[in-house]
Ligand SMILES: Nc1ncnc2c1ncn2[C@@H]1O[C@H](COP(=O)(O)OP(=O)(O)O)[C@@H](O)[C@H]1O
């Protein structure tokens with residue numbers, strides 16, 4: 001069992017790795033890199049300043065891991081260090097060029113000149129495997145008391161301590177770590193949080209330029225809100241700071257006000273935003289949609305099977321057939337129209353925003369309804385098979401009443417396909433969400449994916465593919481584990497594993 | 499109702515609606531079941547054995563109904579019961595059925611033990627704890643080794659023979675008056691078959707229930723039945739004590755069945771099988787249903803349905819051959835000395 005689980009998880013990780021890698025290779029090898037600028041308004045503005053334009057573009061490529069780029073200053077710095085030759089400079093000239101080029105040849109770079117100033121810069125195209133290597137190499141970041149190496153702060157203490165912090169209460173507090181609070185508790189789900197392990201999926205560009213992909217997807221959105229921090233002794237501070245995110249900041253960057261407030265070097269922090277993150281938005285909508293579709297389809301299928309061939313079954317079959325026949329887009333628009341006209345629900349999410357319950361109703365209900373017809377057909381079929389099965393016949397012949405047969409036998413057996421179906425359901429929800437979130441302009445991952453593709457935001461696309469694949473693979477794993485719980489015939493084991 | 503009888507069936511017809519037309523699966527069957535006896539019902543598959551017994555427990559499929567006749571059980575007119583609620587008092591507690599396929603008769607995701615105790619709790623009105631003890635007892639009685647441990651196992655951990663033992667244990671837990679065994683050994687291999695038959699006989703002695711034992715294999719019934727009813731095409735065509743059917747049968751179909759007993763096949767000789775096929779239920783049967791396959795058929799066989807002719811007080815057969823006007827016919831040679839054969843065989847063993 002343990003051995004099986006181990007290999008199973010290994011296989012899951014492998015599939016995540018393969019899907020992500022293939023997506024990565026496709027995106028980075030088939031889409032021309034200049035396309036990333038096709039929507040960028042800055043390109044127009046910089047057209048009259050060719051040096052700036054080159055610099056801007058190369059910086060962007062650099063950030064997206066297409067190439068390594070050293071502008072004149074960095075290049076000269078590097079070369080001076082490498083050759084201990086302080087004579088060299090970036091200005092045009094044979095002597096400079098020779099020195100720079102010698103270094104460049106050795107390190108795989110190419111020396112180029114800016115078109116108007118004729119000063120030198122260097123670029124090196126990153127081969128695909130190296131880009132991939134960097135992507136996976138940076139994927140997981142573990143925070144330790146030695147994470148921060150700051151020359152200007154040689155006396156930085158390095159420790160991990162459990163203490164009752166005045167900002168966040170009991171927490172595992174670090175110094176020398178990147179994050180101040182390594183483990184902490186608060187009222188938001190799942191109540192215990194950590195900053196030890198962080199995923200780094202790269203940097204977003206050109207939309208959300210410069211922000212880390214994970215912050216774009218998992219960071220809260222919307223307007224900032226302030227929160228009351230009770231520091232004891234009657235001191236209450238009203239601030240929009242999200243103190244849980246306090247990170248190390250070197251003296252040169254810190255501002256006096258923050259230092260005065262926190263009294264340590266951990267002054268780099270995010271704000272509190274009022275709306276859930278993209279992933280949170282999608283997750284919320286997904287969970288409720290899941291509940292809605294099960295809550296409708298299970299009882300419906302149950303009664304259709306129980307009264308097979310009777311009126312309820314016939315009407316139900318009609319409705320389901322109709323739902324299948326109508327293309328889902330038509331269905332979504334029709335439902336949205338009805339909801340807006342008859343119930344006055346907002347037909348676009350941003351109208352009332354994430355804080356209003358009404359905004360959530362239509363996107364989640366529709367997302368849930370999309371999978372109802374498939375579920376009903378399947379559960380009904382399964383329930384009917386159960387009703388006609390030999391063990392039900394035998395149960396009847398041994399004198400159990402219909403109610404007892406349903407309660408004790410059919411229900412429990414019918415839970416098997418329900419559980420079996422969960423992974424498919426979750427994957428279906430991801431699919432459905434890309435449609436509903438776009439139609440309702442809902443700021444979730446499903447809307448982000450096409451947005452990112454259109455904006456040529458490769459890092460975000462890969463980040464989302466990575467997240468979707470992970471969710472998909474993990475839900476399959478979860479489904480299998482749940483199957484073991486409901487069905488004694490299924491054991492998690494490899495052959496010869498005891 | 500006769501005191502000796504526990505179940506009385508009179509002129510029973512059962513029909514099914516299939517695509518708009520009625521087909522008659524049981525035709526004019528009358529039958530008395532005596533207390534504590536074992537009645538075997540024998541016939542080719544499709545002859546209506548299961549349908550007949552399903553009618554006794556109200557388990558006919560949705561499209562089936564009793565179209566004529568009556569079934570009486572200990573003062574209750576079963577043929578008048580309509581809804582499941584009324585049947586709940588009969589099924590299990592009075593008449594229990596075990597079916598052919600032990601592989602699928604048990605709920606796959608409940609433990610063996612819970613499926614037995616469930617019935618004990620219901621029919622013997624015991625607490626869960628007492629029920630567990632009784633269940634383990636029953637498991638031991640039905641020959642499950644290590645019953646205490648195996649109580650918590652699931653059906654898939656049991657072999658076919660073991661499962662059929664459990665099915666029997668469950669049926670016993672109902673404490674029924676009548677136990678219908680619908681081909682309980684057909685799906686099992688020969689040695690297991692014999693064990694299960696022995697088990698059923700032993701348990702009958704101890705618990706004193708009445709058995710209706712369905713099989714398509716005459717060979718099986720010799721060891722277990724007191725009386726045998728032979729069915730053909732929804733009719734009982736001959737009924738009598740075990741001896742009467744084996745040694746003094748009168749219906750050509752019974753002769754055919756007996757001649758094809760594997761025990762009678764001599765080395766190098768092909769097993770006899772009955773030529774032709776049973777009549778389709780979709781056409782109305784005129785005359786004797788067996789006539790087209792009957793080598794002794796007379797012209798009257800194709801015109802009029804024969805009545806049940808009495809041979810002895812216990813022995814009846816539905817064939818015009820028993821009419822006074824019919825020519826005297828010798829039964830086939832192979833089965834003339836059946837008694838002798840059987841004795842020889844037992845001696846050989
Ligand atoms: N629900 C049903 N609908 C239509 N025909 C049925 C139904 N159940 C049984 N029959 C028919 O009744 C006949 C007798 O079947 P059955 O009693 O199962 O035979 P067996 O003697 O093998 O047990 C068969 O021809 C079968 O096709």
Ligand SMILES: [Mg+2]
Nearest residue numbers: 547548549680
């Ligand atoms: Mg049958």
